[in-house]
Amino acid sequence: MEDLKNLPTLTRKDFVSSQEVRWCPGCGDYSILAQAQKTMADMGIPREKFVVVSGIGCSSRMPYYVNTYGFHTIHGRAPTVATGIKVANPDLNVWVVTGDGDSLSIGGNHTLHALRKNIDLKILLFNNQIYGLTKGQYSPTSELGKKTKSSPYGSVDYPLSPLSFAAGAGATFIARTLASDPVHMGEVMGQAAKHRGVAFVEILQNCVIFNDNAYGELTEKETRPERILQLEQGKPLVFGKDRKKGIRLNGLTPEIVELGDDVKESDLLVHDAGRAGLNYAFLLAEMESPFPIPIGIFHREDRPTLDQMIHAQVAQARKALGEGDLMKVFRSGEVWEVA
């Protein structure tokens, strides 16, 4: 099927499959694909140890383009298949690729439980705030009032914040990045890849056909500095063209402040993705206009994963009881002989 070149050091190219990429020209998915391939190459793990699992949607075509094992499952169910794979063989490096509809509409429950159970999956959520593949209906992340094919009078659904949802589910790695910023995206994916546990990465992605410019403000040169808050470990929350604005805590409520004589950097909230508890991650995840949109790693935390624990129980049972003996189990309870 695929080349057998299993070179000790791999490059992005090794992760390019023979399948022609079929997204619309200009689609944000291309750049995500490239960074994912690069991240995998950088991990120092042989290609055959990767499995990329997806649901259905434009985004979910990604497995075809990555030269690893791949599974293009059904709509919303990628986390379930990925869970089966990971639990079956924890030695595999399992990625989930999904869209905002796939993961949060039909697949919301599986996403919830994969996050809660801390299954060691790397989840890339391509959030374009629209159903791309079905040609443009609003999604759970579309804004209220959005006019689409299925909402000619404007959507009546309040949008979900994927990362607030992830915090509510107790995820152990929560991050956001931009498809239009390959460098940042590459860094975030690299960190996600290193995380042992469930890693949930929201990637803001532009759908040129059905929701073009949804993130225009966040990506355009002029507006970006005002609209993006780039999180840096150990650094205060500063943003703005001249980095003269910051986020300060007022009780539990964040507020935007101008740095200057009255307000020093030391008054600002300092970014620490490793804080105990999820309150801080939740606060970041809830930030929306007029606040700048945080990107980077919101939260990370080490905890045993479901797959580890399942296998630990097996090991423990084997240690305690010895390798299972079928004949012994067959004969458990009352037995009798007929001669």
Next chain:
Amino acid sequence: MEDLKNLPTLTRKDFVSSQEVRWCPGCGDYSILAQAQKTMADMGIPREKFVVVSGIGCSSRMPYYVNTYGFHTIHGRAPTVATGIKVANPDLNVWVVTGDGDSLSIGGNHTLHALRKNIDLKILLFNNQIYGLTKGQYSPTSELGKKTKSSPYGSVDYPLSPLSFAAGAGATFIARTLASDPVHMGEVMGQAAKHRGVAFVEILQNCVIFNDNAYGELTEKETRPERILQLEQGKPLVFGKDRKKGIRLNGLTPEIVELGDDVKESDLLVHDAGRAGLNYAFLLAEMESPFPIPIGIFHREDRPTLDQMIHAQVAQARKALGEGDLMKVFRSGEVWEVA
């Protein structure tokens, strides 16, 4: 079917159906049923305007016992049927009765979207941290390591906090109460009933058969004051036998403090369910041992409901375009005559 007595003032008895109640003796569900009936009676709405919708589980048998319209649906799907009812007829008062498995395991996605969309439903989640009806498997709220029929070696799933989940979903009314405290429960239900929008009430309920005493610490006289934090609007977060302990904020992290010379009540976090944003509700929802468990109303907020908005769009369209004329729609686009 039922008596036609439609008295101007109703009592709990009016909401008692002719069906024999079939929960185990001692089950916490009885007291929830009684308070729900009382709350309905107090609302000053005629019986026929209520619809009680449930999924499957011990808890979900409740509709049979309430003398209103009722729908005992299928496992996990109560919010969907309730949504259909409420959207079809916003004049109805629709309650959802569900268990921790029903609402958070199989039904997690529907609960999520009912909360997110702010559908005007009153959701009572009977949380007994176990699957009762299927005779005792662990549920999404069971503690890690719990030994049950399906986890003889201990559960490997991290529990979900229902209220953190609700905050992550953007719910507009979030509350917790105890089945063993009818007075508190009655108050919380009364407030939920008054809320216009989705009201999510977690009720800690004891399953005497499969998970007895799960909330022993919270309900027993001696331990309760130390383990329960009763939220009161406008009051500081104080608890403990002599009400000498309080919750203070340290940055974003709550901490337990002893009231005394160093620490005054005024240093404590003050309860306000109406704070803007969900950060405070989330913080409360995340509080677990060694913190006391908050009960009361975590969050409330007024926002147009999905059902309102859908009907508003219809009204608006009718106003703008006039009542739909089928013949006009039939003839839209190119038409031609054949003689």
Next chain:
Amino acid sequence: MKKDIEELQDVVIRFAGDSGDGMQLTGTQFTKTTAVLGNDIATLPDYPSEIRAPQGSLAGVSAFQINFSSRDIRTPGDDPNVLVAMNPAALKTSLKDLVEGGILVINEDAFNAQNLAKAGYATNPLEDSALSRYLVYRIPITTMTVSALKDSGISKKEMDRSRNFFALGLMFWLFQRPMDITVEWIRKKFSKDKNIAEANVLALTAGYNYGENAEVIKKHYRIAPAKNVPGTYRNITGNEAAALGFLTAAKLANTPLFYGSYPITPASDILHELSKHKNFGVLTLQAEDEIAAMGATIGASFAGLMALTGTSGPGLSLKSEAMGLAVMTELPMVIANVQRGGPSTGLPTKTEQSDLLQAMYGRHSECPLAVVAPATSADCFQMAVEAFRIAVKFMTPVIYLSDGYLANGTEPWRIPEIDSLPKIEVKHPTDPASFKPYARDEKTLSRPWAIPGTPGLEHRIGGLEKLNIQGTVSHDPANHDVMMHLRAEKIERIADHIPLQEVFGKPEGKVLVVGWGGTYGAITSAVEELQKEYSVSSIHIRYLNPFPKNLGEILSKFETIIVPELNLGQLAHLLRAKYLVEAISFPKVQGQPFKIREIIDGIKKIMETKGGSSWKI
């Protein structure tokens, strides 16, 4: 230059190009004008499943076929007489279908090395003898468009984009169609950018004039209007017709329509259509998934609305469990399923008729409900109304089984007079004294539809087995037996309230061809052809559960029964099981509708093996 005019009876044109070439739009415009001219028409759009497949690739070819005629036609045509190929990939995928001697219009400009390579052509087909069997018009469409628009004030890229209007103009000339409808449409559509609008009009005219003037094109064609039933017509897709049918049913029942759905190809257009009509009081709910859509539909039905949900195969699978609840609670609702290629995700944009057995048996336990299926795109209207009529009368879920071919294809629809349609009678009990939730109507066995809000009728329903009449929960063995039989019997009794099956051709004979769903056109045309020589009749079943009462009788009057289906024999299976007749399956599972010729050949072959040469008339 005055050119010859040839009179034709019918023509099949296929417009084929890259997804970006606007072929669907071109085809639609040609269709509209042709419809208004009074030809009978049928169309078949065929586009890739990718939103934008790679430009110039074989996977990216988008095609639109129209059959138009001066007589009654029933399908978009087996094979085109005219192929418009806007690039090499389009030529490659469609040429095999063009009839020998057919007209081939080619956009020469697109046949560059890059595009040829993308289409997998080693050599340029324009430069070898590959096309010698056709009447080829090589036209530099792009170049000519650009030069026609050089003063239009729009960008080069925008000029390029107008090339499909050039092609359309040329076709208008070739088949003697007026341009005014399209001109009007263009001006309205691009009203925000006058320059673009006028450029497109210019391109259209340039194409038309090219036909008029270019030396190479020697003649054009006329197709007289068809003699359709008098009335007002419009062109309609199956999904539009269905949406209007559901809207109409609600009107006839004087009850608001509720539509709960989750988008899925090829059903989404029903959602799109219905959500436009809020001023009819239609309540549309885009649910989080198909299960939620089904649940909400059940809730809306309980609350007294005309409750509808719609989906395609994978969604129908997901609804299975909740459909069981709908059956148990005996609530009226319609589940529209627009079939597509499967199994699993399968061929999502292709057509198939393979969900029939699932519609019948795809729920745990004995879970009977009614099933109807429209036969043509226009028939989608009527069967949508029928579905609700049955649902309400019998208090039962009804599955409406359409398919991708019907849903996306178009044909002329004679617009009905709303006042001429029979009302759908809705009764909600109000008398507490006589009310029992599972009391049964003597004739239909249906239970009363008591809705929340009615004083004194408070009651509880649900998925557990119900005590007959009372409606309370019952674990009584005998009652379960009664209820299982009642639910089945209720569906059977629908047969008393639907039309008897009609036969196309003689009511008895050698061969009966049995069809259902979107194959109607192809089967009927094939049988019509065969009837010239053989003793063949056909029936097309639109009521699939229960079957019309006279079906067994009809089947017994023929020696051989052949069932052409776009599946592996599902209707044949049902006929065999129910009537113990040797129904012979003639399956096709290629994601494509039957061609008339395929059915003719298939039936002939089966007749041969059965010794049917003696079946000539």
Next chain:
Amino acid sequence: MKKDIEELQDVVIRFAGDSGDGMQLTGTQFTKTTAVLGNDIATLPDYPSEIRAPQGSLAGVSAFQINFSSRDIRTPGDDPNVLVAMNPAALKTSLKDLVEGGILVINEDAFNAQNLAKAGYATNPLEDSALSRYLVYRIPITTMTVSALKDSGISKKEMDRSRNFFALGLMFWLFQRPMDITVEWIRKKFSKDKNIAEANVLALTAGYNYGENAEVIKKHYRIAPAKNVPGTYRNITGNEAAALGFLTAAKLANTPLFYGSYPITPASDILHELSKHKNFGVLTLQAEDEIAAMGATIGASFAGLMALTGTSGPGLSLKSEAMGLAVMTELPMVIANVQRGGPSTGLPTKTEQSDLLQAMYGRHSECPLAVVAPATSADCFQMAVEAFRIAVKFMTPVIYLSDGYLANGTEPWRIPEIDSLPKIEVKHPTDPASFKPYARDEKTLSRPWAIPGTPGLEHRIGGLEKLNIQGTVSHDPANHDVMMHLRAEKIERIADHIPLQEVFGKPEGKVLVVGWGGTYGAITSAVEELQKEYSVSSIHIRYLNPFPKNLGEILSKFETIIVPELNLGQLAHLLRAKYLVEAISFPKVQGQPFKIREIIDGIKKIMETKGGSSWKI
């Protein structure tokens, strides 16, 4: 007092009482001892769907029936010869089944006004002539238990609770069974509370001694051991047997077992059983719902494990869509479905066989997979192994269709020697040069099972239609046709690898009774009885898709085919469609298994209408 002993061939006892009376435990203990004595046995537990239905109510009655015999028996018995009724409700629900002249043991203490009212008795049946047709032993069981335990040091309430052991002791005496096995079990079970343990032993002994001493009881009974096939036996429920079968299959394949499931009655016990055996490397996953369980099972199969999921009707409905993915990806796995009463939530704790058509057709499009069904509780073991053997060999999902009756019922199981069972051969390709994901084995048409982690075999699968051999996505019409037929053909070919159908009785004759699943015992016993007089044979189909190759042949050898089923005729439907035989359905849908007599009567009646009086032999 020395009492008479009467020799009996077989006895049916029903223990019936309130849910809180411990009847399931009592029945189980009696069963165990009886099994060890070497009687053939079959049992049927029957308990309410409520966890604790209201005490003393009819809905709260819990019963356990055991049939034990000195000869080969196949069912828990039609009607009890002995009824132990611990309260009025139990008497009310069970008395109608007790054979005339049967023994009726009654706990007199429970017949107070309150309990009588709850059971709906207007007058006390002990005090009128209602029971005159039975041999009644009125015993103040509660009082006697309490007085026996007065010095035991336990509370009054606890004493009360021991009354079921008194009843059990009495039955042990009545049927000459030793108490030691139960005594040992009690001491182990209550090892944490010695007082309770000894009190229960005391109660047991008191019951036994009561039999020995009480004047009223004149004799007891002996039932000789049965002549079973030599071997080591244990008593087993169908669910236990299934769990051990799956465990065994994994062992035979030398591959770990994965079980993904969401709890549901009556399938949960498979999860409970398997999760105990972690030291076999079994990986159990309690998923968030059935869809997740199915998805995880597909994932585990892809990753190379023996992948299993289990559920009951509503869960099977939910799995429909994902099962389509399993079929499209042609991965091996087993879907265990333990059927219960439906539709919808239906009768969740009752048995039914009504998911057969769903197993066959309950997925959108053409989505074939294999279906097997065990015939007895012990057979659940073998069919579980068979299911995996087929799944792995043919790279296909296999549905294992059990039912509540088999799952909860018990019978003796001859413990197999693990080494005597044929290995299940598992092959995972490793050679990149020759690997093609959808290459096909010539004989089985199965594709290679290449698992992630294998260098050089990286490939992608999914739900879109696959190009044959290559396994890439394909929208090619001809390929779709090929794949649709290949998937169907692959399942058909399984018929070459399963045993031929055996016939019980003569291989040809007048009547053939055809069954499947848990009705085996009742059908076979009925046919055995009928064979004394009539030309009747029977077959019991354990391989339902595909059918055994000789099935058509067998059917053709009989004039009348009768299909008794716990549904409305699902197997009959399949036989009619496939073989065009007039299979006559003999349905029962009461949430209860067939009684032998019901089948005998039913067949006789059908024979009569068919003029079968001449069919006597």
